[in-house]
Amino acid sequence: MSAASCLLTEDQFLCSICLDVFTDPVSTPCGHNFCKTCITKHWDGHEKCPNCQELFNIKPELWVNTFISKMAAQFRQSAQQKASSSSSEQRVSKPGEVPCDDCTGTKLKALKSCLLEETLSKQIKKLLEVELKRVQQYAVDVTLDPDTAHPAxxxxxxxxxxxxxxxxxxxxxxxxxxxxxxxxxxxxxxxxxxxxxxxxxxxxxxxxxxxxxxxxxxxxxxxxxxxxxxxxxxxxxxxxxxxxxxxxxxxxxxxxxxxxxxxxxxxxxxxxxxxxxxxxxxxxxxxxxxxxxxxxxxxxxxxxxxxxxxxxxxxxxxxxxxYCNKCIFIDYIWFAHCCFFRF
CATH class of the missing domain: 2.60.120.920 (SPRY domain)
Structure with a gap:
């Protein structure tokens, strides 16, 4: 089975069915992402992609995309912390005023939407930078095999x-x-x-x-x-x-x-x-x-x-x-004091 995790944008970070941050995100063969529960309920009797209407004659087996799931969880936690902090600041800044539950709920929803729009790109970029550094530690030396090469x-x-x-x-x-x-x-x-x-x-x-x-x-x-x-x-x-x-x-x-x-x-x-x-x-x-x-x-x-x-x-x-504590040198030539790259 193949599944897509295309270059993430704000829209792709949200489930298009529930319009919220992904929970247990899964990817369909046509390259779209949804919450696992959302797409499972949607597919109860009609296995079409909600986004592109691709019809699957055989119901695809869905796997949770662990990478997107981790990003969603970290972003959700960050957004909740910022929303809680901002809400507390608003209450302290206006002593004597007690907002009603409806007003508080509306403000929190608006704040959540604003935070999502303002911080999503930064969160994704930061997480992707960390992920890329993680996979780069598995770098291997690769060379081409002339015995397999087409004659041209x-x-x-x-x-x-x-x-x-x-x-x-x-x-x-x-x-x-x-x-x-x-x-x-x-x-x-x-x-x-x-x-x-x-x-x-x-x-x-x-x-x-x-x-x-x-x-x-x-x-x-x-x-x-x-x-x-x-x-x-x-x-x-x-x-x-x-x-x-x-x-x-x-x-x-x-x-x-x-x-x-x-x-x-x-x-x-x-x-x-x-x-x-x-x-x-x-x-x-x-x-x-x-x-x-x-x-x-x-x-x-x-x-x-x-x-x-x-x-x-x-x-x-x-x-x-x-890496060591202070330094870098490249190809055995000192660049600073101690760490180095070997080619």
């Missing part, structure tokens, strides 16, 4: 860059190689735990990124979907972003990512994509069931009439961060 792809000697050439090279058609689609897999595979890597996608008009199952078909035309062993997002026509779910989900992003982070939790069944510079979550596949090795997957896209030529996908080098 050009790989750098260090296995960190790939772009698409105009002609196919004369390469052996081994079983691992993609023969029709301009794809390439990483040398590294993962069958447990968590891993994370980042890819520079700046200036490209097309690309695909994600992870693929070891047993995928590599010959002929390929369907990109979780059912076929691919968990990925893609860019088309310079500004059209999609998650290759079932069915595909069009993503509405506030910014065009220049660096994309990919995080996988094998046991949790989670594949998440991040806009690294904006510290924003782009999309998550949740509730996945992994039983095979997973390989990082890349496609720089075809040349797009020259618009996408000579523009590479660049896999960022793994950065180890070691």
């Amino acid at each position: 792809l050009i790989l750098s000697d260090d296995g960190k860059q790939v772009n698409c050439g105009d002609a196919k090279k004369n390469l052996p058609d081994n079983p691992e190689r993609f023969d029709k689609c301009v794809y390439v897999l990483a040398n590294q595979s993962f069958s447990s735990g968590r891993f994370y890597y980042e890819v520079q996608v700046k200036m490209k008009t097309k690309w695909d990124l994600g992870v693929a199952r070891e047993s995928i078909n590599r010959k002929g035309n390929i369907t990109l979907s979780p059912h076929d062993g691919y968990w990925m997002i893609c860019l088309r026509n310079k500004n059209e972003y999609y998650a290759c779910a079932e069915p595909p989900v069009r993503l509405s992003l506030k910014h065009q990512p220049e660096k994309v982070g990919v995080f996988v939790d094998y046991e949790e069944g989670l594949v998440s994509f991040y806009d690294v510079d904006a510290a924003a979550l782009i999309y998550s596949f949740t509730g996945c069931c992994f039983t095979h090795k997973l390989y990082p997957y890349f496609s720089p896209g075809l040349n797009d009439g020259g618009k996408n030529s000579n523009k590479q996908l660049n896999i960022c080098r793994k950065i180890h961060i070691i």
Whole structure:
């Protein structure tokens, strides 16, 4: 099962059925989020998405999105604390005036709405920054496997860059190689735990990124979907972003990512994509069931009439961060006194 957690906005942080902050948020295959109780009651006899009216012939199995749930819980707590503090200040500022219950309730509702509008974006951004830092600790070193690369792809000697050439090279058609689609897999595979890597996608008009199952078909035309062993997002026509779910989900992003982070939790069944510079979550596949090795997957896209030529996908080098009390030095060159980055 795949589910969406697209770049969160104020509207997406609220359940569109009860119009309140999410409680036990779940995601539908069409990419919309609801309180679990709300959507369960709504689906009592008619399994359609309340937002887009997508009809599900088989009732989807719903999984609580733990990441959105944590954000909702933290925001709810913060809003309640601020509402309580502001309400107390109002009572103290006007001694002798005792507001009626109706007035107090109305003011608190208005205050809650105001707090939601004013602080939601900051709360989400802060939580996403913390979440991104958390997943970045699982960074791994990823290099491209030339034995899997389509013959038109050009790989750098260090296995960190790939772009698409105009002609196919004369390469052996081994079983691992993609023969029709301009794809390439990483040398590294993962069958447990968590891993994370980042890819520079700046200036490209097309690309695909994600992870693929070891047993995928590599010959002929390929369907990109979780059912076929691919968990990925893609860019088309310079500004059209999609998650290759079932069915595909069009993503509405506030910014065009220049660096994309990919995080996988094998046991949790989670594949998440991040806009690294904006510290924003782009999309998550949740509730996945992994039983095979997973390989990082890349496609720089075809040349797009020259618009996408000579523009590479660049896999960022793994950065180890070691903290001590006072300092930083980079690549063994002192920057301050003591902590350092190793490349």
